[in-house]
Amino acid sequence: MATHKISFTVNGIRETAEVPSNMTLLTLLRERLAITGTKRGCDTGECGACTVLMNAEPVNSCLVLAVEIDGADIVTVEGLAQDGQLDPLQEAIIQHTGVQCGFCTPGILIAARALLDRNSKPSRREIKDALRGNLCRCTGYTRIIDAIQEAAEVGG
Amino acid sequence: MDAVSKSHVFPSPIGESVTRVDALEKVTGEAKFTDDLQFGAGLLYGRVVRSPHPHAIIKRVDVSRALALPGVRAAVTGEDSDDHIGLYLKDRYIFCRDRVRFVGDPVAGVIAVSESIADEACRLVEVEYEVLEPVLDPLQGVQERAPLLHPDLGEYVVADFIDPKPGTNIANHFKVRKGDVEAAWSKCDVIVECDFRVPHVQHVPLETHVAVARVDQTGKIILWSSSQSPFAQRNLIAEALNMSQSDIRVIAPYVGGGFGSKAGVSVEGTAVVMARKVPGHPVKMRLTREEEFYCAFVRQGLIARTKVGAKADGEILAMKTEYYWDAGAYTEYGVNITRASGYSSTGPYRIPNVHADSYCVYTNHPVGGPMRGFGMPEIHWGIEQIMDMVADELGMDKVAFRLKNCLRGGDKNVTGMTMHPIGLAECIEKASKAINWGEKALASAPHKRRGKGLAIMWKAPAMPPNAGSSAWVRFNEDATVSLGIGGQEIGQGSFTVATQMAAATLGVPLDWIQISAPVDTKYSPYEWQTVASRLTWSMGNAIVQAAQDARRQILDIVAAYWDEDPNDLDVKDGQVISFKSENTLPLKDMVVYGLPLPDDQGWHGGPIIGHGNFMPTYITSLDNETGQGQRAVVHYTTGCQAVDLEVDTENGQIHLLRVASAFDVGKAINPDQVRAQMEGGVVQGASTAILESLQLKDGVPQNPSFRDYRIATSVDIPDEIIPIIVEVPQDDGPWGARGVGEHPMVPTAPAIANAVAAALGVRILEMPLTPEKVFLAIQEKLGEA
Numbered sequence: 001m002a003t004h005k006i007s008f009t010v011n012g013i014r015e016t017a018e019v020p021s022n023m024t025l026l027t028l029l030r031e032r033l034a035i036t037g038t039k040r041g042c043d044t045g046e047c048g049a050c051t052v053l054m055n056a057e058p059v060n061s062c063l064v065l066a067v068e069i070d071g072a073d074i075v076t077v078e079g080l081a082q083d084g085q086l087d088p089l090q091e092a093i094i095q096h097t098g099v100q101c102g103f104c105t106p107g108i109l110i111a112a113r114a115l116l117d118r119n120s121k122p123s124r125r126e127i128k129d130a131l132r133g134n135l136c137r138c139t140g141y142t143r144i145i146d147a148i149q150e151a152a153e154v155g156g
Numbered sequence: 157m158d159a160v161s162k163s164h165v166f167p168s169p170i171g172e173s174v175t176r177v178d179a180l181e182k183v184t185g186e187a188k189f190t191d192d193l194q195f196g197a198g199l200l201y202g203r204v205v206r207s208p209h210p211h212a213i214i215k216r217v218d219v220s221r222a223l224a225l226p227g228v229r230a231a232v233t234g235e236d237s238d239d240h241i242g243l244y245l246k247d248r249y250i251f252c253r254d255r256v257r258f259v260g261d262p263v264a265g266v267i268a269v270s271e272s273i274a275d276e277a278c279r280l281v282e283v284e285y286e287v288l289e290p291v292l293d294p295l296q297g298v299q300e301r302a303p304l305l306h307p308d309l310g311e312y313v314v315a316d317f318i319d320p321k322p323g324t325n326i327a328n329h330f331k332v333r334k335g336d337v338e339a340a341w342s343k344c345d346v347i348v349e350c351d352f353r354v355p356h357v358q359h360v361p362l363e364t365h366v367a368v369a370r371v372d373q374t375g376k377i378i379l380w381s382s383s384q385s386p387f388a389q390r391n392l393i394a395e396a397l398n399m400s401q402s403d404i405r406v407i408a409p410y411v412g413g414g415f416g417s418k419a420g421v422s423v424e425g426t427a428v429v430m431a432r433k434v435p436g437h438p439v440k441m442r443l444t445r446e447e448e449f450y451c452a453f454v455r456q457g458l459i460a461r462t463k464v465g466a467k468a469d470g471e472i473l474a475m476k477t478e479y480y481w482d483a484g485a486y487t488e489y490g491v492n493i494t495r496a497s498g499y500s501s502t503g504p505y506r507i508p509n510v511h512a513d514s515y516c517v518y519t520n521h522p523v524g525g526p527m528r529g530f531g532m533p534e535i536h537w538g539i540e541q542i543m544d545m546v547a548d549e550l551g552m553d554k555v556a557f558r559l560k561n562c563l564r565g566g567d568k569n570v571t572g573m574t575m576h577p578i579g580l581a582e583c584i585e586k587a588s589k590a591i592n593w594g595e596k597a598l599a600s601a602p603h604k605r606r607g608k609g610l611a612i613m614w615k616a617p618a619m620p621p622n623a624g625s626s627a628w629v630r631f632n633e634d635a636t637v638s639l640g641i642g643g644q645e646i647g648q649g650s651f652t653v654a655t656q657m658a659a660a661t662l663g664v665p666l667d668w669i670q671i672s673a674p675v676d677t678k679y680s681p682y683e684w685q686t687v688a689s690r691l692t693w694s695m696g697n698a699i700v701q702a703a704q705d706a707r708r709q710i711l712d713i714v715a716a717y718w719d720e721d722p723n724d725l726d727v728k729d730g731q732v733i734s735f736k737s738e739n740t741l742p743l744k745d746m747v748v749y750g751l752p753l754p755d756d757q758g759w760h761g762g763p764i765i766g767h768g769n770f771m772p773t774y775i776t777s778l779d780n781e782t783g784q785g786q787r788a789v790v791h792y793t794t795g796c797q798a799v800d801l802e803v804d805t806e807n808g809q810i811h812l813l814r815v816a817s818a819f820d821v822g823k824a825i826n827p828d829q830v831r832a833q834m835e836g837g838v839v840q841g842a843s844t845a846i847l848e849s850l851q852l853k854d855g856v857p858q859n860p861s862f863r864d865y866r867i868a869t870s871v872d873i874p875d876e877i878i879p880i881i882v883e884v885p886q887d888d889g890p891w892g893a894r895g896v897g898e899h900p901m902v903p904t905a906p907a908i909a910n911a912v913a914a915a916l917g918v919r920i921l922e923m924p925l926t927p928e929k930v931f932l933a934i935q936e937k938l939g940e941a
Contacts, residue, residue: 030191030192034194035185036185036188036189036191036192036194037184037185037186038185039189039362039363039412040191040364041362041363041364041445042445042861042862043444043445044445044861044862044863046445046861046862046863047362047445047862049362076185077183077184077185078184078185080184081184086183086184090183090184093179093183094175094176094179094180094183095175097173097175097176097179097828097829097831097832099176099178099179099182099183100647100648100649100832100836101361101362101363101410101411101412101413101414101646101647102178102181102182102183102187102410102412102647103189103361103362103363103412103413104362105182105183106185109183127870128870128871129870129871131869131870132869132870132871133869134869134870135360135362135862135867135869136362136870137359137360137361137362137413137415137840137867138413138647138836139832139835139836139839140835140836140837140838140839140840140868140873140877141839141868141869141870141873142835142839142873142877143832143835144870145870
């Protein structure tokens, strides 16, 4: 299989990699770079556990080929906290007990970050819509929605 | 003096909604799940060749072409399965030997340097089958001339409380014979008879099953697995491979959702058998989402035939039930679900005459496993609908009917056990009040219909009589505490509750406690399994004992040092204090290094480690013929859910406006976590009620993806969920607590069905209440009118 040399940033750190044509961004992150906060839930873009920011847009990293991120800026859940300070979304989801098993949490935090970055005061309906692609089997979503709303209110 | 008065205001963390101890790890991406662990260059991947047939004899398996593929290291077949495996009934081989019994049954495995090569090699494995007639329905399976799935049923090793019927497909038959049902019917003014059906559903943990096994050059096994049952896995695999438990080590990181599907042994067995072929190499076996739908445990399907009779004043006199469980090809837990549903078959009602038969029927369907509620969501689907139908026939209010007949403390239940104090009536009153029961509410549009409904429930932990827990607490130099437990954090919050209990008992700040995780059978104390909503109660008792043991050691050492009576001493806020002398001593000064004796006489004490265990000692058996016995279960958690909803008559869609969820948890150690369980349970219950069914056609799943098997998303949830905590203490629970993890999804589906019936005047007897089913029911009713 042909390989390609790519360069990109992950959570602000410059990286280069030689990747086969069929490697996904998710596999590159988890199995090549050992950045494992981003989760593999279905490999078909349906569960949202692998959501990362690619040039500030949320994407399912299982549906993005590694070669596509050449020159791109990637943010994973590990990149949300800055200088030891949690993102207000992380704070809020802890305070609201919006975490249970925690497997969907990284993808949901990234999807919520993308939402607040484009819409700083979303309505409850807009929050629900933004999370449609992120499945959670434990929490029932309510506390996650509450947390995102609160993070928005504190200017997160 | 200051320290003493400060200690008096030191708050106990019991009953406080403290922050989850695992939350920070989980929001930062730090929490490690099994597939996150890195194994380096030696890692190999296993993939499995699975049966395409629901029922067939394996005539020949040839792995030679697979082995010839570059990158393939080894292959396994049924010949590599040593002995049968199974929790209550050892009825399967890890890799099938002679026969396959469901589409997805493992026939062979290939180990290769990458998953893609292993997949390619799997396609090169040649298997010749002789296809047999399958059993695709439990009613077919119980017939005398049905094809037999397990001709050797009589030779399998079985737990003594399970009653298989060799020569049939019945893996367990549980009976209740109480009073005289046939004589009672003639005294009833109202009798309702109805059949209900529940389809197979899937647990759908967001993390698919994954296990990594490594067999070292001396034959010892390490297994990293996403598991609710690390100790049970160790035990069952040891028995299946004829090994010592001590030569198998299971390390179980955080579990990305379990709901029962990661209890017992499933994919882990295949990883171990494959790893034995490549000593020194870890072998990773992870299910794709599609495989998860095909071959992970499913919730068993159920056909329930139910008959209930009552007097005109509303008193229920008799109930007759037949349960036919669609157990699937093997019965890891199914046989005990059958038993639990039998001894819970009346629901939480006081009924003098009961006749129940619960059959666990082998079918050529995916393997039935435990799923949140362990049979209770399935049986309450019918119980709680037929109770509404009886109330309707009587012209009685459904809340009043339930309050009249529901079990209360001191009542004899279906098996003759005297009920411990329960707050069920309080749950019914509070949940119904929360949705303004009895007040008519208007629909939001002319084409919509509004309805309210409720359902009540009970559930006991279903487990062997002597399922035990153990724990230890170990002090570190700075008086922080390592808390050893064998129970798993699967999202339910067990690590947080464990931390609260240890801190409260030891008298140290909450953040001094750290759970020694991940659970590792080599170092962690024994825990039967993380199932049955049993940890808060059972593991909690072990933790309290361990902490009391450590505390006693500390007080004895300090009392000797101060020359005081240990009974005058206490530990508060991390310090030993004396109420008598008002002396104080920080724990860090003595928990590892001990204390000097006076006059240079040497030292006293040593590193403090406390241990504790708990096992219920009072469980008795049930009579094989009557299902009667003194006390077959440890306790029942009870509750009620009330639903206010709207149905769109133009498209059949159900919109949940309000769901009130009230449970008697004995004592909420962490009220916010209890409420979170209720909310999550309501949504999971609503998801199964409205959206979910694993559609099986000739044994083949027709919807093995999230596209076709929909679960509730953020836009499908009720507008409002009202969680209500009721606390009637459990006599042997820590601080009175009993479990509540599973219970909130039990009454959700029948409560929704009852509210739909109230809204539309139509009753739907088979889950799920999909828009098309609801719409067609409306059309049918219009047609009749």
